[in-house]
Amino acid sequence: xxxxxxxxxxxxxxxxxxxxxxxxxxxxxxxxxxxxxxxxxxxxxxxxxxxxxxxxxxxxxxxxxxxxxxxxxxxxxxxxxxxxxxxxxxxxxxxxxxxxxxxxxxxxxxxxxxxxxxxxxxxxxxxxxxxxxxxxxxxxxxxxxxxxxxxxxxxxxxxxxxxxxxxxxxxxxxxxxxxxxxxxxxxxxxxxxxxxxxxxxxxxxxxxxxxxxxxxxxxxxxxxxxxxxxxxxxxxxxxxxxxxxxxxxxxxxxxxxxxxxxxxxxxxxxxxxxxxxxxxxxxxxxxxxxxxxxxxxxxxxxxxxxxxxxxxxxxxxxxxxxxxxxxxxxxxxxxxxxxxxxxxxxxxxxxxxxxxxxxxxxx
Amino acid sequence: xxxxxxxxxxxxxxxxxxxxxxxxxxxxxxxxxxxxxxxxxxxxxxxxxxxxxxxxxxxxxxxxxxxxxxxxxxxxxxxxxxxxxxxxxxxxxxxxxxxxxxxxxxxxxxxxxxxxxxxxxxxxxxxxxxxxxxxxxxxxxxxxxxxxxxxxxxxxxxxxxxxxxxxxxxxxxxxxxxxxxxxxxxxxxxxxxxxxxxxxxxxxxxxxxxxxxxxxxxxxxxxxxxxxxxxxxxxxxxxxxxxxxxxxxxxxxxxxxxxxxxxxxxxxxxxxxxxxxxxxxxxxxxxxxxxxxxxxxxxxxxxxxxxxxxxxxxxxxxxxxxxxxxxxxxxxxxxxxxxxxxxxxxxxxxxxxxxxxxxxxxx
Numbered sequence: 265x266x267x268x269x270x271x272x273x274x275x276x277x278x279x280x281x282x283x284x285x286x287x288x289x290x291x292x293x294x295x296x297x298x299x300x301x302x303x304x305x306x307x308x309x310x311x312x313x314x315x316x317x318x319x320x321x322x323x324x325x326x327x328x329x330x331x332x333x334x335x336x337x338x339x340x341x342x343x344x345x346x347x348x349x350x351x352x353x354x355x356x357x358x359x360x361x362x363x364x365x366x367x368x369x370x371x372x373x374x375x376x377x378x379x380x381x382x383x384x385x386x387x388x389x390x391x392x393x394x395x396x397x398x399x400x401x402x403x404x405x406x407x408x409x410x411x412x413x414x415x416x417x418x419x420x421x422x423x424x425x426x427x428x429x430x431x432x433x434x435x436x437x438x439x440x441x442x443x444x445x446x447x448x449x450x451x452x453x454x455x456x457x458x459x460x461x462x463x464x465x466x467x468x469x470x471x472x473x474x475x476x477x478x479x480x481x482x483x484x485x486x487x488x489x490x491x492x493x494x495x496x497x498x499x500x501x502x503x504x505x506x507x508x509x510x511x512x513x514x515x516x517x518x519x520x521x522x523x524x525x526x527x528x529x530x531x532x533x534x535x536x537x538x539x540x541x542x543x544x545x546x547x548x549x550x551x552x553x554x555x556x557x558x559x560x561x562x563x564x565x566x567x568x569x570x571x572x573x574x575x576x577x578x579x580x581x582x583x584x585x586x587x588x589x590x591x592x593x594x595x596x597x598x599x600x601x602x603x604x605x606x607x608x609x610x611x612x613x614x615x616x617x618x619x620x621x622x623x624x625x626x627x
Numbered sequence: 628x629x630x631x632x633x634x635x636x637x638x639x640x641x642x643x644x645x646x647x648x649x650x651x652x653x654x655x656x657x658x659x660x661x662x663x664x665x666x667x668x669x670x671x672x673x674x675x676x677x678x679x680x681x682x683x684x685x686x687x688x689x690x691x692x693x694x695x696x697x698x699x700x701x702x703x704x705x706x707x708x709x710x711x712x713x714x715x716x717x718x719x720x721x722x723x724x725x726x727x728x729x730x731x732x733x734x735x736x737x738x739x740x741x742x743x744x745x746x747x748x749x750x751x752x753x754x755x756x757x758x759x760x761x762x763x764x765x766x767x768x769x770x771x772x773x774x775x776x777x778x779x780x781x782x783x784x785x786x787x788x789x790x791x792x793x794x795x796x797x798x799x800x801x802x803x804x805x806x807x808x809x810x811x812x813x814x815x816x817x818x819x820x821x822x823x824x825x826x827x828x829x830x831x832x833x834x835x836x837x838x839x840x841x842x843x844x845x846x847x848x849x850x851x852x853x854x855x856x857x858x859x860x861x862x863x864x865x866x867x868x869x870x871x872x873x874x875x876x877x878x879x880x881x882x883x884x885x886x887x888x889x890x891x892x893x894x895x896x897x898x899x900x901x902x903x904x905x906x907x908x909x910x911x912x913x914x915x916x917x918x919x920x921x922x923x924x925x926x927x928x929x930x931x932x933x934x935x936x937x938x939x940x941x942x943x944x945x946x947x948x949x950x951x952x953x954x955x956x957x958x959x960x961x962x963x964x965x966x967x968x969x970x971x972x973x974x975x976x977x978x979x980x981x982x983x984x985x986x987x988x989x990x
Contacts, residue, residue, distance in 0.1 A: 425795055425799050426794070427791070427792050429789070429790050429791075430790075431789070436786075436788050439810050440807055443806040443807060443810045444803055444806060448803070
């Protein structure tokens with residue numbers, strides 16, 4: 265990577281698609297995310313992507329993100345200044361200017377909102393995030409695993425309301441901010457986990473923006489070159505095809521500020537005769553094929569459209585879609601005991617021990 | 628009133644009892660409120676009560692209060708530093724030091740919390756509040772009627788969590804802070820409606836602390852002098868006996884951060900043969916005697932124990948209590964069109980036009 269990297273429209277489009285692959289169903293719609301970032305860059309100029317070694321130890325890094333149900337965001341667009349407002353609340357509280365914006369998670373919106381904000385403020389974006397994927401709750405970050413506080417935590421809505429939280433634990437941030445998100449109408453734009461450059465470099469999942477861009481580029485070029493996008497993609501991310509099928513049932517409800525539900529996928533071709541059940545809470549959590557668990561959080565479960573290789577988000581799940589269900593090993597930080605405790609299947613209420621997807625696939 | 632007035636233990640005990648009369652069932656338990664104030668004053672020294680004319684126009688006045696269901700507060704005591712924390716969040720946001728603490732409403736706790744805070748900070752307390760009674764929601768203040776913003780609005784809980792809100796309307800403060808209160812466990816200590824001395828003097832309901840103390844003193848001295856406390860009290864507040872009875876049924880639920888419910892009171896003596904139904908949401912809202920409305924918000928409906936004349940709060944309603952149901956005309960500010968719109972019976976979902984208690988009683 266060169267030391268100054270500016271993102272153009274194609275790069276952002278690739279990044280939004282690739283981040284949606286990492287978003288495992290959540291993290292927001294890539295079309296929306298792309299528009300937000302490209303629009304800001306058109307108005308304010310290009311965004312510089314920062315590699316970790318360019319970040320000073322004493323700099324202030326602040327991730328920004330969309331919080332809430334992605335199903336809501338589709339119909340309730342941000343006004344545009346919410347992230348700036350949330351960021352400036354953090355600056356006022358910390359008493360320091362933000363050096364660079366960062367991502368909380370990878371996702372179609374949550375990887376691109378930082379770009380939009382960075383463009384508007386003329387700041388760089390750190391090439392990293394706090395998950396290497398998307399998860400539904402605030403404390404589910406590598407930042408949290410490294411002991412960094414999510415407080416002060418700022419949230420703003422499109423109506424002009426804002427809230428600043430300071431709590432005794434990151435779980436308390438999750439509980440209070442989730443209730444506020446619901447009252448705000450189901451989504452909010454947040455700034456959180458303010459940290460020093462030193463903390464960020466230790467606790468982040470590095471290079472996820474570059475990686476997301478590479479994933480998006482692979483899908484795009486595969487189609488252009490008439491290659492199989494799914495095969496090329498899975499090679500790049502060291503992932504596995506778990507199932508091929510047609511979505512025959514989706515049940516979905518937006519409760520407690522989350523999009524929860526399940527999809528039933530009926531096998532076709534090599535999966536014919538089987539069924540796969542997919543449970544989600546914003547993100548895909550568990551895939552069960554004919555009563556056999558084939559992948560669980562924290563490994564990534566991503567649905568890719570058979571024809572295009574494009575990722576399908578949980579709010580985009582529809583009857584009749586033909587998809588590959590894929591499994592991608594998560595960042596090693598999530599396979600530690602604290603990682604499993606924070607985001608393993610038992611945390612989400614499933615009576616299942618976590619086993620890595622590469623083990624499950626070889627049973 | 629002399630220009631320097633310090634409150635001693637007896638004055639505070641009287642004030643807490645009198646404020647509970649004005650609290651119309653809500654505003655907190657006087658025993659708890661008294662303890663909190665006396666405890667702080669013992670530790671830190673006396674509190675000076677400020678008359679309005681002693682408040683400079685450019686001073687910063689900030690009311691502090693308990694928010695949530697009074698039923699919860701009885702079992703979930705404040706830790707002691709929540710109000711200080713909430714106040715200092717406001718100071719940091721406004722960029723100015725608090726000149727004097729004020730009350731948001733009259734009530735056993737909400738008239739005495741300002742005294743406790745003032746003692747701890749060595750600040751005076753303004754002799755006024757924002758209702759002249761208690762109401763269940765944030766926008767239900769004379770401050771609101773005069774166009775003052777409840778934002779910035781700070782809340783803290785006994786665990787150490789704090790939240791600062793800034794919203795586009797006072798109703799949005801109510802909606803968001805109510806959800807936060809529920810997550811915090813049903814109660815929180817808040818600082819709100821920061822305003823200048825000039826605004827405060829225009830928008831407050833003046834002299835309520837002195838008035839509450841006078842009410843408490845009247846009840847205490849009546850008993851001491853073997854006079855009828857209820858008669859003496861009603862003379863002082865220009866109130867009416869609406870009913871005398873025995874509580875025979877109380878249904879109560881804590882939902883959405885409020886204590887809601889109703890009590891059925893069976894007539895005794897002069898009310899024999901009648902029944903009175905009392906609806907409440909933290910505060911008493913409506914009294915209906917044999918299908919005839921005898922008093923509604925915004926007029927004060929207060930239950931007084933027959934023997935002692937002491938006020939009964941909604942969380943203290945119990946089978947077998949013998950009570951006078953009394954009606955007291957509210958402050959004129961509530962009888963304006965905006966006042967009725969904000970706190971009249973229709974706001975609370977009752978299909979009833981407001982009529983002043985003194986008219987209803989003479990029908």
